[in-house]
Amino acid sequence: MSSRETLAEAACELFLERGYDATSVADITQRAGVSRSSFFNYFSSKSDVLWSGLDARIVRATESLIALGSGGDGAAVRAVLREVVADFAPDPLALALRNRSAMGLDEELIRDTGVRQVRLAGAISDAARSTGMDEIRADIIGAAHAAALLSSLRVWAEHGAGFGAPESVLDGALRDIGDLNWT
Amino acid sequence: MSSRETLAEAACELFLERGYDATSVADITQRAGVSRSSFFNYFSSKSDVLWSGLDARIVRATESLIALGSGGDGAAVRAVLREVVADFAPDPLALALRNRSAMGLDEELIRDTGVRQVRLAGAISDAARSTGMDEIRADIIGAAHAAALLSSLRVWAEHGAGFGAPESVLDGALRDIGDLNWT
DNA sequence: TGAGTAATTGGATGCGGTCTAACAATACCC
DNA sequence: GGGTATTGTTAGACCGCATCCAATTACTCA
Numbered sequence: 507m508s509s510r511e512t513l514a515e516a517a518c519e520l521f522l523e524r525g526y527d528a529t530s531v532a533d534i535t536q537r538a539g540v541s542r543s544s545f546f547n548y549f550s551s552k553s554d555v556l557w558s559g560l561d562a563r564i565v566r567a568t569e570s571l572i573a574l575g576s577g578g579d580g581a582a583v584r585a586v587l588r589e590v591v592a593d594f595a596p597d598p599l600a601l602a603l604r605n606r607s608a609m610g611l612d613e614e615l616i617r618d619t620g621v622r623q624v625r626l627a628g629a630i631s632d633a634a635r636s637t638g639m640d641e642i643r644a645d646i647i648g649a650a651h652a653a654a655l656l657s658s659l660r661v662w663a664e665h666g667a668g669f670g671a672p673e674s675v676l677d678g679a680l681r682d683i684g685d686l687n688w689t
Numbered sequence: 690m691s692s693r694e695t696l697a698e699a700a701c702e703l704f705l706e707r708g709y710d711a712t713s714v715a716d717i718t719q720r721a722g723v724s725r726s727s728f729f730n731y732f733s734s735k736s737d738v739l740w741s742g743l744d745a746r747i748v749r750a751t752e753s754l755i756a757l758g759s760g761g762d763g764a765a766v767r768a769v770l771r772e773v774v775a776d777f778a779p780d781p782l783a784l785a786l787r788n789r790s791a792m793g794l795d796e797e798l799i800r801d802t803g804v805r806q807v808r809l810a811g812a813i814s815d816a817a818r819s820t821g822m823d824e825i826r827a828d829i830i831g832a833a834h835a836a837a838l839l840s841s842l843r844v845w846a847e848h849g850a851g852f853g854a855p856e857s858v859l860d861g862a863l864r865d866i867g868d869l870n871w872t
Numbered sequence: 873t874g875a876g877t878a879a880t881t882g883g884a885t886g887c888g889g890t891c892t893a894a895c896a897a898t899a900c901c902c
Numbered sequence: 903g904g905g906t907a908t909t910g911t912t913a914g915a916c917c918g919c920a921t922c923c924a925a926t927t928a929c930t931c932a
Contacts, residue, residue, distance in 0.1 A: 509910085530887065541912050546889070616811070617804050624803035627836065642840045642858075643865045649836030650829050653810065657828035675825075682826045692879085713918060724881050729920070873932105880927070888919085895912070902905090 510548040512538045517555045518598050525610035553618055559597040560659075563590045564622060568629040578633050584680050587655050590626075591672040594659070603663035619656055627652035647683075654679035693731040695721045700738045701781050708793035736801055742780040743842075746773045747805060751812040761816045767863050770838050773809075774855040777842070786846035802839055810835035830866075837862035 507515075516538040520529040531552055535542045549555050570586045571578065594600065606615055631648030635641060658676040662669050669675050699721040703712040714735055718725045732738050753769045754761065777783065789798050814831030818824060841858040852858055 531889085532887085543912055543914090544910085547910075550889090552888070616807060620803035620805075620807035621800050622803075623807055623832070624799060627832075628799070640865075642837065642844055642862045645840035646833050646836050646862065646865055649806070649810075649840075650833045653829050653832030654825065657825045661825055679825045679829065682823075682829055714920090715918085726881055726883090727879085730880075733920090735919070875932090876930085878927105878929075881925080883923090883925105885922080886920090889917090891916080892914095893912100895910105897908100897910075899908075900906085902903105 509538070509540055509544060513540065513545060513548055514555055514598055517552075518601055521602070521609045521611075522605060525608075526614055527610055553614070556598050556602045557618060557622065559594075560590075560599055560622060563594075564626050564629075566590075567626065571629050571633040574633055574636075576636050576638075578637060583630060583633060583651065587651060587680070588673050588676060590655060591659055591662075591676050594672055600663045603660055604666070619660075623649070623652045623656050626655065650683050651680070654683060692721070692723055692727060696723065696728060696731055697738055697781055700735075701784055704785070704792045704794075705788060708791075709797055710793055736797070739781050739785045740801060740805065742777075743773075743782050743805060746777075747809050747812075749773075750809065754812050754816040757816055757819075759819050759821075761820060766813060766816060766834065770834060770863070771856050771859060773838060774842055774845075774859050777855055783846045786843050787849070802843075806832070806835045806839050809838065833866050834863070837866060 513534060517529070517534045520533055520537060524533075531545050532542050534552075534555075535545050549558065554561075567586050567590045570589075571583065574582055574586075602609060602611055602615070606612055627645070627648035629648070630651050631644040634644035634647050639647070655676060658679045659672060662672040662675045696717060700712070700717045703716055703720060707716075714728050715725050717735075717738075718728050732741065737744075750769050750773045753772075754766065757765055757769075785792060785794055785798070789795055810828070810831035812831070813834050814827040817827035817830050822830070838859060841862045842855060845852050845855040845858045
């Protein structure tokens with residue numbers, strides 16, 4: 507098993523046992539049997555253990571959105587978003603979302619989901635604006651789509667595999683956008 | 690002048706001169722002529738200098754949204770959001786939004802706006818869900834409204850006072866929600 | 873003036889994160 | 903096999919943010 511996997515596994519164990527805040531990087535490396543320095547060879551931060559999987563998918567999605575250029579319509583964007591959540595299953599983030607109270611992660615997850623949500627929203631907003639859309643409207647559309655993705659992921663992770671694939675949850679969420687009237 | 694104001698002023702000066710990252714808390718307190726310990730009597734963190742104003746408004750808005758109970762409709766929520774940006778003018782955050790590149794804040798602001806956006810979105814989502822709305826749909830509506838607010842604030846701050854009051858920018862943005870069709 | 877309260881301070885402590893120089897292990901090439 | 907480049911791993915120093923506390927100063931008011 508690679509050092510990276512060993513570290514991720516040790517980290518998830520400790521997060522579940524003592525909670526996220528009460529687990530230091532030194533604790534993780536000690537259980538994994540490597541030096542503290544090694545941790546940062548594989549993860550850019552403590553929270554990166556949880557988020558690196560989704561972050562990589564968001565990076566790829568951002569590149570895809572840029573590649574759409576000015577010809578990207580809503581359907582193309584939705585297709586990119588579906589790929590972000592496809593085959594997401596065995597990921598530390600899914601574990602964290604399912605056990606967020608046990609890990610004492612409620613506050614931490616709000617922070618970190620916010621970062622990812624606004625990052626993804628920015629990429630979608632850029633794609634929308636490159637088609638000539640107004641700046642603020644593009645931000646709103648970007649935020650709505652990013653929220654649909656993160657919220658779908660959260661709901662899917664909470665329900666275990668009882669909801670089928672995350673794509674299907676996301677599909678339902680994306681259908682909600684486009685008619686957000688709220689009188 | 691109160692210590693708090695002195696500290697905020699010194700911080701903003703240094704952020705403009707050297708950038709946010711290159712300014713340590715010790716630098717701020719040194720220029721303000723107080724001890725480093727005092728800083729944390731008035732601000733919970735370095736970034737709190739920029740965000741405490743908006744954070745307090747979001748806290749009040751969250752309380753108002755909770756007070757709406759199950760009778761809150763879209764118009765009531767929009768009224769609460771208008772109050773968040775009303776009379777926002779002389780605030781360190783507005784300064785930071787206007788000079789974010791000079792302060793080297795681009796990355797930092799993405800992080801921090803994400804936190805506030807998702808926090809506000811959560812409060813709106815809770816209000817929507819308390820009226821019986823579906824969980825994911827409520828999240829999307831919350832994110833759209835929160836994005837409208839933060840985006841309006843950003844656009845308004847960037848344009849100086851050339852756009853009139855921030856409420857008017859927000860009003861235009863809120864009108865965009867409700868019809869986010871994107872074929 | 874004196875007592876009590878609030879403001880302020882120094883300092884120790886812990887943690888996250890960066891950086892560098894050195895050491896070990898592995899693969900590769902002649 | 904021997905030498906070499908590359909990669910993985912390590913110790914350790916270093917810095918800044920943030921928390922905590924005990925002590926001290928400044929202020930208020932009777």
